[in-house]
Amino acid sequence: GAGVSQSPSNKVTEKGKDVELRCDPISGHTALYWYRQSLGQGLEFLIYFQGNSAPDKSGLPSDRFSAERTGGSVSTLTIQRTQQEDSAVYLCASSLGQVVGETQYFGPGTRLLVL
Amino acid sequence: AQSVTQLGSHVSVSEGALVLLRCNYSSSVPPYLFWYVQYPNQGLQLLLKYTTGATLVKGINGFEAEFKKSETSFHLTKPSAHMSDAAEYFCAVSEGGDSWGKLQFGAGTQVVVTP
Numbered sequence: 001g002a003g004v005s006q007s008p009s010n011k012v013t014e015k016g017k018d019v020e021l022r023c024d025p026i027s028g029h030t031a032l033y034w035y036r037q038s039l040g041q042g043l044e045f046l047i048y049f050q051g052n053s054a055p056d057k058s059g060l061p062s063d064r065f066s067a068e069r070t071g072g073s074v075s076t077l078t079i080q081r082t083q084q085e086d087s088a089v090y091l092c093a094s095s096l097g098q099v100v101g102e103t104q105y106f107g108p109g110t111r112l113l114v115l
Numbered sequence: 116a117q118s119v120t121q122l123g124s125h126v127s128v129s130e131g132a133l134v135l136l137r138c139n140y141s142s143s144v145p146p147y148l149f150w151y152v153q154y155p156n157q158g159l160q161l162l163l164k165y166t167t168g169a170t171l172v173k174g175i176n177g178f179e180a181e182f183k184k185s186e187t188s189f190h191l192t193k194p195s196a197h198m199s200d201a202a203e204y205f206c207a208v209s210e211g212g213d214s215w216g217k218l219q220f221g222a223g224t225q226v227v228v229t230p
Contacts, residue, residue, distance in 0.1 A: 004158070031216055042223060043205060048216035056217055091158060100211035101147035101166035104218065106158035 002026070004107035006092050012113045013082055021077040021110045025094030032075050033095075033104055034067060038088035046090075049075060050097055082114045117142045117208050121221035129229050134178075134193040136224050138206030141187060148189040149207040149218065150180055159205065165189065176200070201228045 005024045013019050025032050034046040045059040049069045060066070064083075069075040079086055089111050093104040122137040140146055147166050151159040163174025170182040176199075180191045189206060206221040 033216055033218075035218075035220075043207075043220035045217045045219065050216070059217070093159075095216075101164065101209060103161050103164065106151075106160070108156075108158045 004092055004094050004105055006090075006107040006110050008110060009108065010111045010113075012115065014115055015084060016081055018078065018080045019082055019112065021079075021090050021092075021112070023075045023077070023092030023094075023107060025073065025075070025092070026105055028096070029094035029105075030072060030097030031095045031102075031104075032069060033093040034075070034077050035091040035093065036061075036088045037091055037109070041088075043091075046077070079112075082112075084114050087112055087114045117146065117210050117219045119206050119208050119219055119221035121204075121206050121224050123224055124222060125225045125227070127227045127229060128196045130198060131195050134191075134196045134200060134226065136191040136204050136206075136226070138180075138189045138191065138221060139187055140189065140206070140208045142208060142210055144210050144212065147209040147211065148180075148182060149209070150174065150178070150189075150191050151205045151207060151220075153203045153205065153223075155202075162191070162204075196226075196228050198228050198230070201226055 007022045033048040036044045047057045051072045064080045067077045089109040091109045093106045095102045095104045118141045120139045149164045150162040163172045165182045173179045178193045203223045205223045207218040
């Protein structure tokens, strides 16, 4: 079946604008994760969802970042008032959501550039 | 708290030579350990993982890793490098519990394979 998909694949925005990044998980996966990959910080965990709930939001870097998931499927990561330091690749992953240590399957990422 | 250290940000190996990528972790509980590979402009792909049981884990593309609790290590090896192994490799740890869905990644090791 289809893997994790993310859109857009690339996004260029101006400082101060809001952006929305979308993630479509693998069908049937109840757990969904957002990570950020940047040159300075490497791969960072942002948030994860079990169904529509977010038990762990500890990685969101500021209150400008928010995420939601509806219908236990698609998730949207929103960054308000973007800053240049938000430039990074945003990766989404999904998993079955059944056991600890299960495999997370990653999408190709959204490359965000804030000018 | 958990953390991951990968020794060497860049490794160069000759085609046919042994590939050895080092990963050490710190964790307050028995960890779940992962190795992911990332090819240019792609998402992450799981190579192998350790959850419980046998400490020597075999993965895709001829890679294997051994969990050594006494050394808090999970080094990745491949007996004979191929040109197609050129990529970035990430070690990751998950503790479960309240951090059920969170993967903590190392900084990554870029592998270059020379003819």
